Amino acid sequence: MFFFRKKRGVSQNKQSSESSPDLKYIPSSKKEMEMVIKSVLQDDTDLVIKSLQHPGKELTLFYFSTLTDRKIIQKSILSVLQNLQAPSPSLEEIEASLPIGEVQVTESLDQVIQTLHNGWTLLHIEGKTNALLINTFGMKERGLTTPENESHVFGPQVSFNESLATNTGLIRKYIASPKLHNENLEVGKITRTKVSMLYIEGVASEQNVNTLRQRITELELDQLIDSSMLVQLIEDNSMSVFPQMMLTERPDRVSAFLLEGKLAVLVDGSPYAIVCPSTFIEFFQTSEDYYVRWNMATFVRMLRMIAMFLSIFFTPVYVASLTFHYEVIPSALLVPLAQSRAKVPFPPLFEALLLELIIEFLREAGARLPTKVGQTMGIVGGIVIGQAAVQAGFTSNILIIIVALGALSSFTTPSYMMGTTIRIIRFPMILLAGIWGGFGIMFGFCFLLIHLLRQSSLGSPYLEPFYPIRLRDLQNSVVRMPFPFFSKRMVLTRAEDKGKFNAKRAKQKKDIDE
Amino acid sequence: MKRRIGAAGLSLFISATLVITGCAQQKILDKMGLSVVIGYDRVDKDRLLGTNVLHQFDPMASESVQIVASTAYTSKGTRDKSNLEMAKKAVSGQLRVTLYSEQLAKEGIINLVDTLARDPTIGARVFLAISKGRAHDILKHRYPEFGNIGTYMYQTISQNIEGESMISPTLHDFMHDYSSVGRDTILPYLEQRGKEGNELVISGAALFQQDRMVGVIPTKEVFYVKLLRDRFQAGSIEISIPREVLGKYMKVSQKKRGNDPIFLVLDTLSSSSTFKLVDKNRPQINTEIKITGRLQEVSEVVDLSKPEIIHKIEKAISQAMMNEGNKVIAKLQKLETDPIGFGEIYRSSVRHSNLTRDKWYEMYRDAKLNLKVEMTLVRTGVIE
Numbered sequence: 014m015f016f017f018r019k020k021r022g023v024s025q026n027k028q029s030s031e032s033s034p035d036l037k038y039i040p041s042s043k044k045e046m047e048m049v050i051k052s053v054l055q056d057d058t059d060l061v062i063k064s065l066q067h068p069g070k071e072l073t074l075f076y077f078s079t080l081t082d083r084k085i086i087q088k089s090i091l092s093v094l095q096n097l098q099a100p101s102p103s104l105e106e107i108e109a110s111l112p113i114g115e116v117q118v119t120e121s122l123d124q125v126i127q128t129l130h131n132g133w134t135l136l137h138i139e140g141k142t143n144a145l146l147i148n149t150f151g152m153k154e155r156g157l158t159t160p161e162n163e164s165h166v167f168g169p170q171v172s173f174n175e176s177l178a179t180n181t182g183l184i185r186k187y188i189a190s191p192k193l194h195n196e197n198l199e200v201g202k203i204t205r206t207k208v209s210m211l212y213i214e215g216v217a218s219e220q221n222v223n224t225l226r227q228r229i230t231e232l233e234l235d236q237l238i239d240s241s242m243l244v245q246l247i248e249d250n251s252m253s254v255f256p257q258m259m260l261t262e263r264p265d266r267v268s269a270f271l272l273e274g275k276l277a278v279l280v281d282g283s284p285y286a287i288v289c290p291s292t293f294i295e296f297f298q299t300s301e302d303y304y305v306r307w308n309m310a311t312f313v314r315m316l317r318m319i320a321m322f323l324s325i326f327f328t329p330v331y332v333a334s335l336t337f338h339y340e341v342i343p344s345a346l347l348v349p350l351a352q353s354r355a356k357v358p359f360p361p362l363f364e365a366l367l368l369e370l371i372i373e374f375l376r377e378a379g380a381r382l383p384t385k386v387g388q389t390m391g392i393v394g395g396i397v398i399g400q401a402a403v404q405a406g407f408t409s410n411i412l413i414i415i416v417a418l419g420a421l422s423s424f425t426t427p428s429y430m431m432g433t434t435i436r437i438i439r440f441p442m443i444l445l446a447g448i449w450g451g452f453g454i455m456f457g458f459c460f461l462l463i464h465l466l467r468q469s470s471l472g473s474p475y476l477e478p479f480y481p482i483r484l485r486d487l488q489n490s491v492v493r494m495p496f497p498f499f500s501k502r503m504v505l506t507r508a509e510d511k512g513k514f515n516a517k518r519a520k521q522k523k524d525i526d527e
Numbered sequence: 528m529k530r531r532i533g534a535a536g537l538s539l540f541i542s543a544t545l546v547i548t549g550c551a552q553q554k555i556l557d558k559m560g561l562s563v564v565i566g567y568d569r570v571d572k573d574r575l576l577g578t579n580v581l582h583q584f585d586p587m588a589s590e591s592v593q594i595v596a597s598t599a600y601t602s603k604g605t606r607d608k609s610n611l612e613m614a615k616k617a618v619s620g621q622l623r624v625t626l627y628s629e630q631l632a633k634e635g636i637i638n639l640v641d642t643l644a645r646d647p648t649i650g651a652r653v654f655l656a657i658s659k660g661r662a663h664d665i666l667k668h669r670y671p672e673f674g675n676i677g678t679y680m681y682q683t684i685s686q687n688i689e690g691e692s693m694i695s696p697t698l699h700d701f702m703h704d705y706s707s708v709g710r711d712t713i714l715p716y717l718e719q720r721g722k723e724g725n726e727l728v729i730s731g732a733a734l735f736q737q738d739r740m741v742g743v744i745p746t747k748e749v750f751y752v753k754l755l756r757d758r759f760q761a762g763s764i765e766i767s768i769p770r771e772v773l774g775k776y777m778k779v780s781q782k783k784r785g786n787d788p789i790f791l792v793l794d795t796l797s798s799s800s801t802f803k804l805v806d807k808n809r810p811q812i813n814t815e816i817k818i819t820g821r822l823q824e825v826s827e828v829v830d831l832s833k834p835e836i837i838h839k840i841e842k843a844i845s846q847a848m849m850n851e852g853n854k855v856i857a858k859l860q861k862l863e864t865d866p867i868g869f870g871e872i873y874r875s876s877v878r879h880s881n882l883t884r885d886k887w888y889e890m891y892r893d894a895k896l897n898l899k900v901e902m903t904l905v906r907t908g909v910i911e
């Protein structure tokens with residue numbers, strides 16, 4: 014970000030209050046109240062103002078019909094109010110008679126306006142300067158579905174949806190502990206999006222909690238739609254291609270991370286949770302790694318690492334060896350390689366870039382098209398373009414295999430963000446290979462390595478546990494050791510409570526017949 | 528401030544990328560003529576004939592190799608001249624074999640080998656070989672049974688090295704032997720045989736005194752050189768023992784066949800050798816070789832289940848190998864070539880020997896080199 018800099022904790026703009034000082038409090042008369050509300054909300058057509066003539070007092074309800082549950086208002090408020098026996102009921106009496114849990118008494122007009130937008134209903138009583146706020150929120154939300162981007166064969170099959178309350182509930186279901194803290198924050202001057210910061214008290218490092226809270230609350234921002242936007246704003250280095258905080262749609266994964274001492278951030282309206290601090294290697298892990306046996310998990314993790322290196326280096330190595338280092342081609346491979354290249358009119362660099370571009374076109378088109386069309390296009394397009402390109406002498410057979418393999422391996426990365434990153438850094442690598450050969454590849458690799466070494470995630474080193482070396486975290490990096498090895502929490506999170514369980518006792522097996 | 532340096536660095540990087548791009552010299556595979564084998568012959572007093580066997584990748588071409596020959600005063604000179612008749616630039620990064628004619632090798636080949644060793648594109652595992660007759664004729668010939676003479680020759684040599692019937696003739700080995708005192712090079716000796724010369728055979732090994740070829744030994748004798756020079760891990764040999772050894776155990780009908788020797792084939796041979804310098808003034812080196820192997824085939828019906836017969840055979844083989852080996856050593860001594868490396872043994876056993884080549888050849892000629900062989904038959908095969 015050369016031009017736009019994040020401002021963290023430097024200056025806090027004056028809170029621009031829309032209501033003038035004399036309108037800070039709720040007016041006692043109904044007419045005045047109606048005027049005030051209408052002037053603030055202009056003429057919103059979905060604002061409902063319903064008056065009830067009650068012996069003694071006039072009761073008025075204000076709510077947004079689009080945000081509230083009609084049934085609650087009818088059954089739990091209107092019918093109760095109509096059946097009120099007391100001649101002039103006090104606020105407290107009404108509150109007591111309403112069969113609704115979340116009811117607040119307020120005097121502040123600001124709070125009224127805000128809560129109305131959150132789906133609450135205002136009950137105004139003629140002649141009183143305080144009013145009742147009743148939670149009648151009732152929006153249709155998407156049902157809980159299986160995770161689409163982080164799908165697993167094994168393990169829980171539920172993902173977050175767009176409702177903050179549901180998402181928090183999903184996590185609470187996994188961690189039924191009073192230690193799970195849920196801090197409510199607000200981001201965006203206009204949108205005033207609700208953001209929840211979750212952590213386990215006594216486990217998560219207090220310094221991390223404070224840092225993250227500061228980063229979120231001091232954001233200078235007018236709008237926040239999704240957590241994927243928030244993550245870009247609170248990351249340590251927004252300029253890097255590498256994601257430094259994890260986005261996940263799996264509540265089980267978030268819970269497991271919270272128990273390691275990490276922090277999670279949920280944003281209202283977003284089905285993705287932000288988890289931090291995260292390390293590079295964690296983007297190549299899945300929660301399924303813990304659900305299958307440790308040896309399988311280790312195998313799969315190593316597979317993913319191989320796939321990552323293949324994906325980044327396979328095509329560049331092809332380009333480099335064909336452009337500069339024909340000496341290194343094994344003699345058994347030389348003849349088929351050269352024969353398939355014989356008809357190609359381009360130098361290897363352009364040939365490779367062309368084919369990589371085709372693959373990226375196909376992928377992007379596949380992602381944008383409606384599901385049913387997309388699949389057909391992906392398969393048929395791949396085969397047709399691949400076959401035709403070879404037959405027309407555009408590219409060589411071997412390069413098609415290499416590029417396809419590279420694309421395939423980039424999709425084995427469990428994190429979508431990281432997968433995209435890997436596909437992107439392949440292009441400069443190919444260019445370097447085409448310009449400087451093996452030297453260029455080495456240069457690119459060193460550049461990436463140095464870059465990665467300099468990154469951090471919420472202040473924690475990004476390349477941990479490889480650098481700095483942390484033996485305890487290495488047990489859960491490329492390999493996944495059996496559970497008795499995980500008796501302590503990650504070093505990375507600098508957890509307040511480092512121990513999970515007593516390793517010695519865990520290893521004792523007490524069978525009944527002993 | 529930090530950011531500004533980053534921007535400056537980035538622009539510097541981009542401009543450098545654009546400017547330095549021209550510095551790396553491209554060698555795109557399909558624009559190169561890749562030599563597989565290069566053969567050298569002596570044309571006249573100081574001119575060389577270089578024969579280049581190149582891969583032909585054009586799918587439209589009827590031949591899988593292209594052969595280009597030209598004469599010049601140096602090996603690289605022939606390559607430059609060859610380029611004049613080629614569509615692609617001849618490069619030697621995929622060179623597998625260099626072939627020198629016997630005539631050329633007798634004059635010494637270090638000039639030609641040295642240039643290979645100093646070329647960074649040529650690996651140290653390039654094979655060197657000597658051809659009987661002109662290398663050009665061997666390479667130029669159209670062999671009906673195989674398409675690519677280059678890869679065929681390479682595979683023939685490498686297959687025989689892996690099968691342990693030939694001594695490794697890589698560029699690395701040559702340079703090592705050339706520069707060490709008391710050890711000489713030995714290279715495969717190729718010749719054309721058969722009707723119209725349609726077969727390519729490794730018929731023996733060329734012996735060298737430093738870089739100068741001094742003689743040839745047949746493949747059968749190469750076994751003994753290899754036995755003394757390296758060690759066997761999975762070799763095989765056909766050997767003969769006199770008939771009398773097993774006479775006692777033979778039927779009358781078998782005895783009637785006269786005095787033809789019995790032939791045995793041994794395989795999965797493994798050997799180890801110990802050398803001992805007994806006398807350093809008039810060099811005497813005693814060599815003890817222990818061989819184990821499997822008896823694979825016998826040309827007579829013999830009952831192999833009897834331990835005494837096996838024992839007799841073992842003794843006979845040891846004796847036969849000892850005789851043959853001593854004969855080969857005597858031959859090498861006569862030719863004043865030391866491919867086994869007795870000189871190195873001498874040099875490593877005698878302190879401050881200040882051994883030079885000339886000194887060693889003089890001592891070598893009448894050194895006493897005794898060979899003792901101890902053969903053990905480990906297995907005789909599976910009997911159902």
